[in-house]
Structures are given as C-alpha cells and as structure tokens.
Amino acid sequence: MIAEAGLAILWLAASLALLQCALAITGIRFNRDDIMAAVRPVAVVQGVLTLFAMAALIALFARSDMSVLLVAENSHSMKPLLYKIAGAWGNHEGSMLLWVTILGISGAAIAIFEWRLDRRTVIATLGAQGLIALGFFAFLLLSSNPFARIWPPPADGRGLNPLLQDPGLAFHPPTLYFGYVGLSVAFSFAVGALVTREVGPAFARAMRPWILGAWLFLTLGITAGSYWAYYELGWGGWWFWDPVENASLMPWLAATALLHSVNVLATRDGLRAWTIMLAVVAFSMSMIGTFLVRSGILTSVHSFAVDPARGSFLLVLLAIYIGGALALFAARIGTVRQGNTFDPVSREAGLVLNNLLLSVILGIVLIGTLYPLVAQAMGVQLSVGKPFFDKTVGPVALLLMIALAAGPMLRWRRDDARLLMRRMALPAGAALATLTALLFLTAGAGALPLTGLALAAGLALASVAPLWGRNLRRMPLFTWGMVIAHLGVAVAVTGMASEAAFTRERLVALRLGQSVDVGPYRVAFTGVKPQVGKNWSAIGGVLTARRGGGTAVLNPQRRYFSDPVTTTNESAILTAFDGQLYTVLGERNADGRWQLRLWWKPLVTLIWLGGGMIALGGLLSLIGRVTREWRTERRRRRVAAGMI
Amino acid sequence: MRHWLLWAPLLVFAGIVALVAMEMHQPSDRTVFSHMVGRDLPRFDLAPLLDDKPGINAALYRRGKPRLVNIFASWCVPCAAEAPQLADLAARGVPIDAVAVRDTPGDVRTFLNRWGDPYARLGSDPKGRVQLALGSSGVPETFVIDGQGKIVEQHVGPIREEDIPGILKALEDAR
Amino acid sequence: MKPKHQRFVLAGLALLAIFGASALALSALRDEAAFFYAPADIVGHLPDPNRSVRLGGMVKQGSVERQGDGVTIRFVVTDGKASVPVRFTGVTPDLFREGSGVVAEGHFRADGGFTADTLLAKHDERYMPPQMAGKMHKTESLKP
Numbered sequence A: 001m002i003a004e005a006g007l008a009i010l011w012l013a014a015s016l017a018l019l020q021c022a023l024a025i026t027g028i029r030f031n032r033d034d035i036m037a038a039v040r041p042v043a044v045v046q047g048v049l050t051l052f053a054m055a056a057l058i059a060l061f062a063r064s065d066m067s068v069l070l071v072a073e074n075s076h077s078m079k080p081l082l083y084k085i086a087g088a089w090g091n092h093e094g095s096m097l098l099w100v101t102i103l104g105i106s107g108a109a110i111a112i113f114e115w116r117l118d119r120r121t122v123i124a125t126l127g128a129q130g131l132i133a134l135g136f137f138a139f140l141l142l143s144s145n146p147f148a149r150i151w152p153p154p155a156d157g158r159g160l161n162p163l164l165q166d167p168g169l170a171f172h173p174p175t176l177y178f179g180y181v182g183l184s185v186a187f188s189f190a191v192g193a194l195v196t197r198e199v200g201p202a203f204a205r206a207m208r209p210w211i212l213g214a215w216l217f218l219t220l221g222i223t224a225g226s227y228w229a230y231y232e233l234g235w236g237g238w239w240f241w242d243p244v245e246n247a248s249l250m251p252w253l254a255a256t257a258l259l260h261s262v263n264v265l266a267t268r269d270g271l272r273a274w275t276i277m278l279a280v281v282a283f284s285m286s287m288i289g290t291f292l293v294r295s296g297i298l299t300s301v302h303s304f305a306v307d308p309a310r311g312s313f314l315l316v317l318l319a320i321y322i323g324g325a326l327a328l329f330a331a332r333i334g335t336v337r338q339g340n341t342f343d344p345v346s347r348e349a350g351l352v353l354n355n356l357l358l359s360v361i362l363g364i365v366l367i368g369t370l371y372p373l374v375a376q377a378m379g380v381q382l383s384v385g386k387p388f389f390d391k392t393v394g395p396v397a398l399l400l401m402i403a404l405a406a407g408p409m410l411r412w413r414r415d416d417a418r419l420l421m422r423r424m425a426l427p428a429g430a431a432l433a434t435l436t437a438l439l440f441l442t443a444g445a446g447a448l449p450l451t452g453l454a455l456a457a458g459l460a461l462a463s464v465a466p467l468w469g470r471n472l473r474r475m476p477l478f479t480w481g482m483v484i485a486h487l488g489v490a491v492a493v494t495g496m497a498s499e500a501a502f503t504r505e506r507l508v509a510l511r512l513g514q515s516v517d518v519g520p521y522r523v524a525f526t527g528v529k530p531q532v533g534k535n536w537s538a539i540g541g542v543l544t545a546r547r548g549g550g551t552a553v554l555n556p557q558r559r560y561f562s563d564p565v566t567t568t569n570e571s572a573i574l575t576a577f578d579g580q581l582y583t584v585l586g587e588r589n590a591d592g593r594w595q596l597r598l599w600w601k602p603l604v605t606l607i608w609l610g611g612g613m614i615a616l617g618g619l620l621s622l623i624g625r626v627t628r629e630w631r632t633e634r635r636r637r638r639v640a641a642g643m644i
Numbered sequence B: 001m002r003h004w005l006l007w008a009p010l011l012v013f014a015g016i017v018a019l020v021a022m023e024m025h026q027p028s029d030r031t032v033f034s035h036m037v038g039r040d041l042p043r044f045d046l047a048p049l050l051d052d053k054p055g056i057n058a059a060l061y062r063r064g065k066p067r068l069v070n071i072f073a074s075w076c077v078p079c080a081a082e083a084p085q086l087a088d089l090a091a092r093g094v095p096i097d098a099v100a101v102r103d104t105p106g107d108v109r110t111f112l113n114r115w116g117d118p119y120a121r122l123g124s125d126p127k128g129r130v131q132l133a134l135g136s137s138g139v140p141e142t143f144v145i146d147g148q149g150k151i152v153e154q155h156v157g158p159i160r161e162e163d164i165p166g167i168l169k170a171l172e173d174a175r
Numbered sequence C: 001m002k003p004k005h006q007r008f009v010l011a012g013l014a015l016l017a018i019f020g021a022s023a024l025a026l027s028a029l030r031d032e033a034a035f036f037y038a039p040a041d042i043v044g045h046l047p048d049p050n051r052s053v054r055l056g057g058m059v060k061q062g063s064v065e066r067q068g069d070g071v072t073i074r075f076v077v078t079d080g081k082a083s084v085p086v087r088f089t090g091v092t093p094d095l096f097r098e099g100s101g102v103v104a105e106g107h108f109r110a111d112g113g114f115t116a117d118t119l120l121a122k123h124d125e126r127y128m129p130p131q132m133a134g135k136m137h138k139t140e141s142l143k144p
Helices: A002-029 A033-037 A039-062 A069-074 A081-087 A092-113 A119-143 A167-196 A201-233 A243-268 A272-295 A308-335 A347-377 A386-409 A417-441 A447-467 A477-502 A606-643 B002-006 B008-025 B058-062 B077-081 B083-091 B105-115 B129-133 B161-174 C003-032
Strands: A504-510 A515-518 A521-532 A536-547 A550-554 A557-562 A565-570 A572-576 A579-588 A594-602 B067-072 B096-101 B121-125 B141-145 B151-156 C034-037 C053-059 C072-078 C083-089 C101-108 C114-121
Touching (some): A002 A033, A002 A039, A002 A092, A002 A119, A033 A119, A039 A081, A039 A092, A069 A092, A081 A167, A092 A167, A119 A201, A167 A201, A167 A272, A167 A308, A201 A272, A201 A606, A243 A272, A243 A347, A272 A308, A272 B008, A272 C003, A308 B008, A347 A386, A347 B008, A347 C003, A386 A447, A386 A477, A386 C003, A417 A447, A447 A477, A477 A594, A504 A515, A515 A594, A536 A579, A536 A594, A550 A572, A557 A579, A565 A579, B077 B083, B096 B129, B121 B129, B141 B161, B151 B161, C053 C083, C083 C101
Parallel strands (some): B067 B096, C034 C053
Antiparallel strands (some): A515 A521, A521 A536, A536 A550, A536 A557, A557 A565, A572 A579, B067 B141, B141 B151, C053 C101, C072 C083, C101 C114
C-alpha cells in the first residue's frame, strides 16, 4: 500500500510542478497578479508532497518490504536500521528521489520566506524551480520508478554488502546533494532575474543564503569524502584527482567564486552579468559532474552501473536546462543595465582577481577530467592523473592564496596601492621569513610545497588582520565567518604542503620481532592475530610504535569478507599532535616475512581541520547574514506599520 | 563582436554535450572482452555443487559437440533476467554448462527452483578462479566452445531475446 | 571609467582567463597524460621513459618472482602477441595473481622494461568496487 501511495503522491507532485511552471509563465507573460499569487501555494504543496514521497520510500526500506524491487535489490532484513534507512538513497532511484525532495522543499522555502525580492522575480524563480523539478519527476516516473513492485517477492534482499555499511557512505551522498540542490536554487534565481531583468542588490541578497548553504554542504562533503578515501582505501593519499572527486570539486570551485561575486553584487551592485553567469555555471558543473559519474561514462574508482537509456534521458535534461539558461543569458544580458564601476585597486578588483583565478582552476579541472573522453573519441586511450593536476592547479592555487591574503585588506570601490603595500608588509615578511627558514632547515623538498607553506604562514597572518584594532564583541558574525574560513584555507594548505614535502614512507618485509624506523617512530612488528567480526575474518598485525618514552599499539588488518568474497586492507592510523602514523599490512611472503607499508605524515590532520574551519566559517556567515536580514525585515515592517 | 562572445559559453557547452552523447552511443571498452577468445580452454576441473548435477572439466569440451558455458551466480540479478533465454536455448537442445561463481548449494538450488534450470552440468567456482582463467570479468557471461575445446565466442552480460539467433549461429558455425 | 568600458575590460579578462587555463592545461596534458599501452603497442617504438603511462595485459603464468627485500616483485605482462617485464615495489593488490588481468601505472625504462608505481588488478575492489561488481552487467531491472 505504501508503495502505491508513494507513487500516487509522486504523480501528484509532478503535476503540481507542471502547474507551478505554467502559472508562473502565464502570470508573468500577461502580468496577471491573481495568477502569480497562485504560484506560491502550489510550490509549498509540491514541496510537502515530495517530502511525503521520500518518507514513503524510507518507510518501505525501514520495514524491509521485499515486494518492492528497489528494496529487494538494495536492502536486507538483517541490516541495522540506520543502514536500512540510508539504503533508501544509496541507489540510483532513491538518490534521484532525494534530489527532487530537496528541490521541492527549497522551492517551498522560497515561496514561504522570500518576500523582499520583487514579486515577479520570485515568481519567475519558482517557475524555473518547477521546470527543473518537472524534468526530474519525468525522469523518476518514466525511467526509474522507485516504487516498482516485484512479484513474487524474494525471501530476502540482496544488499548485505558489508563494505557499504559505513557511516561515511551513508551520509556522504546526501551532504553533496544538499550542496548541488542549493546551487540549483541559485540557478533558478539567476534564470528568474534574467526573465525579469531585475539584477541588483535585492536579488543578490535573496540568492546569497542559498549559495552559502550549498557551499557549506559541498565543503563538508568534500572534506569528509577526502578523509574517507584516506583511511578506507589504504593508499596513504588524501586526494586522487579521480573523476568522482573532480565532480564534487568543480561545483565547489564555481560556488566559491559565486559566493564572492554575489557579495560584490549585494554590497556594491557591481558584477551583475558575471554573477548571473557564475550561478549558471555552478549548477551546470554540479549537473555535469553527477551526470558523468552516474552515467558511468568516466570510469572511476567509484563507478556506478551504466544504463544507456537513463543516461540519454539525463543528458537531454542537462542539455535543455543548461543550454536554455545559457541561451537566455546570451539573449538577455545585453539588456540588463550595467552595475556600478570600481577602481583597479579596490575590494571589487580583488574579488574579480579571486574569481578569475578560481575560474582558471575550474577550467583546468574540467579540461583534465574531460580530456580522456576527447582522446577516446579520437581512438586513443589515456588517463589524466595526479601529475597533471599537481603541475597545473598547484601554481594557480598559490597565486590565489596571494589574492586571498590581499582581498580583505582592500576597501570597497577605491583604495590606494601604497597603503595596500604597507598593510601587506607584515604577512609578506612572515612568508619570506618562513621560506628562508624552510630552505635552510630542509633539504630536497619540492618548490611547490615549500612555497605553499610560506604563503600559508603569510595568509594566516593576513586573514586575522580584519580583527586588528576592532571591537571583537561588536564584530558582525559574517566577518568572523570570513576570518575563520580564510584562516582555514591557510591551515589546510599547511597540512597539504607538509604532507607533500615531509612524508616519510617505508615499505618493508619483516619477521615477527623485527622493527623499522619511520619518521619519529620506531615500529616493532610484535605479532599477528586472527580476528573475527560479524561478517568477516581478519589477520591483524600487531605493531608497537615507540616514540620517546611513549608507546602505542596499532592493528592494521587484512579482512576477508564472505558475502561477497572480498579482501580489504584496513589501515591503522595513529594520530599524534604533529601528524599521523599510517600503517598497512600486506601479504605474507613464502619465507614467512610480512609486507608492511608505513607512512609518517607530519601535520596531515590539518588538511581536514582546515576544511572543517572553512565550513564553520560558511556556517557563521550564513547565520550572520540570515539573522541580519531577518532583523532589517522586521524593522522595515514595524516602520511600515507605524506609518499607517 | 560582443554579441558573438555572449554565445560562446553556449557553444562550449554544446561541444561538451556532443562529446558525451557520442561517447554514450559508442561505449568504448567498458565490456572487457576476453583474451581467450579464439584459443583453447585452459585446463580446469570444477567440482559439482548440487548432488544431482555433475561438475564440469575441460575434457568435456573435446568430444566433438559444441557447448555453452554460462558463468552465473545466484546473487546476480541480470543472471535471473537471462533465465528465460537460457531455457529457450536448452529447449532447442543446446547443452549448457554452468560455472557458479562464489555460490552455495542452497542459494543455487533456490535460484534454479525459482528461475528455471537450463543446465546440463553445474560446477562450483568458489573463488572465481576459473572465471578469471576464462578471461571473464563479471556475471553473467556466456562462452561458446566448439567440439575441440576452443573458445569461439564470448557474450558479455545477460542474453536477451535478440541475442539468441547470434548464439545459435555461433553454435552452428562451430560444428 | 565608463560602465560600458569596464564591462568590456571584465569580459576581456574572463576570456583571457579561460584561454590561459586552456593553454596551461593543454600544454601540461602533452607531458602528463598517461597513455594506455598493451605490450604489442610498444614493439619497435618505446614510449619516452620520462612519461608516466599505463600498461595493461595479463600476468604471464609462472613469471612472478619475489626479490630478496621481500617487497619487490618482477613479473611479465603479456597480451598474447608481445610481453614486457615489469618491476614493482609495494603491496600487491589482493587479486593480483598469475594469469589474471592487471593494469600497471608507471614508466618504461630505457632497457625496455617497465617500472610500476601502482598495480590495479582487475576485479580489485578499488578498481571495480565490489558493490558494483555484481551489478556490472546490470542493464535492466528484474521485472516479472
């Protein structure tokens, strides 16, 4: 029953999306207030309905209703409840439903809360939202119905794969989805503004919380995904430039650029066309990214099953939305009035530089990700990996750090180059001092990581500069957010550069009782012991790591799973205040020695700490902006009421 | 010139879409074809998994009559999807042998009871070694073996109805 | 500066950035893209030893030998037509074994041998994740 109800609700929501779209178009076309007034309630109801549909699917998974095909294929009655629920979106159909659900809810949120922006733009935005939702509804209902039944129902489901039962995997995809859908809202706003030609500060302020929220979730998702790959893959790396990783990085880069340009639009009414373009690009990147990954066109460590029919459907949707928006942009932007101008030395110019550098990185990542496809079309097989991205993205990212240090020190509209030099003297001095010290103290480290460390030192100083001489208690929350996020970049870069420059690696075959030195540790191989888990058995190595007076025991394992038969290497990681000792147990050789791979990674934890700080900065900015908007809105209403 | 520039993003995007669409319609190397096609079967001997069905070994394929080897697993959904087609082939008198990959007797029994049993023989490949030796990269896959023990054709993925004539022809040619 | 003027400058800068990115990316791709070779492809013309490339094929039966340090192995990759000796130092993937497929990442040496930095065995859960392996050929769902 629940499945049929869910399907019916889905159809209803789809027809409401169609209605929402049609009402918005006719209302705006004929300028009819009464028709436009109907759009908001429709959007709210549509949002609530999609929520019900998602709830129905989660209920089916929670109850392990094996007569539903999707449940039978992806769940198992013996799974813990948490993973049953996560199973609802851990598959193609369910994740698409989750996508429309988040889309529907955000549409409802715009309809309920967005009253400051001029009415026609809001209605046009909701119309665009309805159009996007409609495409995904069609996709769900016509080619991937999550509520399809199977007869006769199987005795139990297929999905008891132990490797999928990981909290990281359960919550990583929805986090990224929140980010992608947030960008779709920004996209809808951009389309709405292009339709009505009302591009200005009010539009930027309406769009900003969505961008901040989307960016926050993407940052969290990327940081968590990086740590997951680090400890789970057992390869010792934290970023592999894999197509799936690039698919989440590209929207993040665009969203970061958008986040900064929307501030120029909100504060100074500049960069109108640029901001609109970025909003379109950011959503395009999230769609292209998910599409490339989902369709399996780019083979990757995390590939999904391929279905040409579904792939074509998604590609057509993608072409209509993004192509339509870009065409609208080309046709309309010439008639949008130009915003305010600024001097070549000003906060705006700094942000333009930031945007340009981010765009360059985005372009490089996009080309690097798509290039294997181009080559394949020409009949050549190749892959593009870490060496390419390190060589190209690295130097541009260092330039970006300089822009990042200077940006917040600049005044809006017009500033003095000499004053800027004076303000930058201290951070620049710190960077130079760090570089000199590093050159003396270390030998053989690459130029890129050392420059990175030096710039990170300068950036750390520069990013707290806005706090200097100010009353910290009266500082707005979003300024705190900016400071913490920028400091987070310095922290993360320190971790990345230190990991790149100073990692020590040992690969040895040891007998029991032997030991090996890696970094500050002496690691003794003291034993092996069999271990048994719920659905695996393992050989665990016992490693005793000694450093100074303290010792710690690590237990890396080779795990053998029975269902399905797989072997995995479980790395064991020892976290110290100044880095991590990362250990992997390999095979046992014929002569009785065990292969061990050990890394000492100094300051590597800073990478994810920095990522967390960047996300925290985003959260503080979001709270700061929303509460301030809320307060001004309330004041405005009170004044309006008093006047009457 | 400015107006021309405004359309540039759309052009770039159209290029990307065209590229991807082309890639989708001629998927390149996603199916990994075996290096073994055209060569003799490697030597192998698989024990039976079920009491009432003999296992299989390489000698079986040198008796002058072509046979099909179907690599399947009870935990594989597309394997169930191809069951009617296999039943059809069996009904036409084609001998089909099964390599059950990483499977248990109980599961296979349930699978065959539910989806039908087209197999003449069934060997158990608990670690997927024979599957690897045949150069198969997944389940289901079906190999056509001629009467002299040579692999003449490999079918990757489930057999659909439209694939049956091709397989029958391969069997006919192998005679 | 007039507004129209500034818009023009900004558009120019954006264009410059895009061209810069493409130029940088394409020039680096010429050096860094890792081509995929089968042993037969390199007969007669050995790829540049400084390039990182991928070599794919089957591990030849009986060719795997472990060196004295316990972590270095030598083996031969073959595609039936030609073969290449490979040296690899590291933890081998779980499904690396004689007679099965392998993709080696690394570079060719001047003597015609191959030094691998990474090995990806087919069926390796990191190359083809196990959760997908069962679904690998799944192109349609199980409809009654």
